Amino acid sequence: MCSTPPKHRTGRLRALLTTDPEAAASLVDVRRQGFPALEAMGAVLVEDVAVPRSKMVAMFAEIDRIAAKHNVFIACPSHAGDGNLHPTFVFEGRVDEVPEYVWEAASEMFQAALALGGTLSGEHGIGLLKRRWLGDELGDRQYELQRQIKRVFDPKNILNRGKVFAE
Numbered sequence: 001m002c003s004t005p006p007k008h009r010t011g012r013l014r015a016l017l018t019t020d021p022e023a024a025a026s027l028v029d030v031r032r033q034g035f036p037a038l039e040a041m042g043a044v045l046v047e048d049v050a051v052p053r054s055k056m057v058a059m060f061a062e063i064d065r066i067a068a069k070h071n072v073f074i075a076c077p078s079h080a081g082d083g084n085l086h087p088t089f090v091f092e093g094r095v096d097e098v099p100e101y102v103w104e105a106a107s108e109m110f111q112a113a114l115a116l117g118g119t120l121s122g123e124h125g126i127g128l129l130k131r132r133w134l135g136d137e138l139g140d141r142q143y144e145l146q147r148q149i150k151r152v153f154d155p156k157n158i159l160n161r162g163k164v165f166a167e
Contacts, residue, residue, distance in 0.1 A: 031077075038075055038090050045089040045098055047106060049113035050122030053083045062112035063087055070105035084122030111136065131164055 018024050038044050051059045060076065063085075067074040078085040087109055089102050110120055110133045120130050120137050135143045147165055151157075 034075075034077055035088070038088055041073070042090045043093050043095045043098075045091070045095065045102060045106070047087045047089070047109070048084070048121050048124040049087065049110065049118055050082070050084045051113055051116045051118030053080070055116040055118065056080065056083055056085070058116055059085060059113060059118070062116075063109060066105050066108045066112070069108075070101050072102055072105050074105070074109075079122070082122065083118070107133065126164065128163065131166070134164070 016027065018027065035044070035046075049059070056078070063074055063076055073090040075088045075090065076085055077088070087106075089098075089106065091099055091102050093099060110130070113120065114137055120126060120133055126134050138146065150165060153159075
């Protein structure tokens with residue numbers, strides 16, 4: 001499900017580094033082919049969570065557990081240097097009609113990231129798709145404070161109406 005980086009014979013994770021321009025181009029090409037390869041398998045929902053780097057192994061394990069539980073393929077490219085993961089759910093169907101079992105798996109994944117001291121988004125933001133989990137990350141007091149701040153700057157509720165805070 002979630003692929004893990006190659007290990008050195010000592011069992012430690014290792015990185016592939018090169019100063020050779022041809023080898024570097026090859027590594028970049030492999031990276032670029034990742035998402036098209038996933039899209040060839042079915043519809044994809046690309047997500048974004050971040051956890052402390054010290055918790056990445058635990059997060060990969062959680063993603064594997066969640067994938068098995070919900071019988072969904074989840075690839076997991078990541079930016080290991082900053083703890084940012086891009087769990088990518090691959091499923092039959094269309095991207096604009098994500099099946100409920102995929103959302104259930106995504107919800108568990110978001111909860112796992114939060115439980116590990118992480119966040120719902122490392123770089124993509126919350127957006128419309130993840131706003132239902134924003135209260136889980138912020139907590140009731142912080143969530144209400146955010147709503148109050150919006151009311152101060154948008155008392156008529158005309159800016160991005162219903163985008164982050166549902167009506």
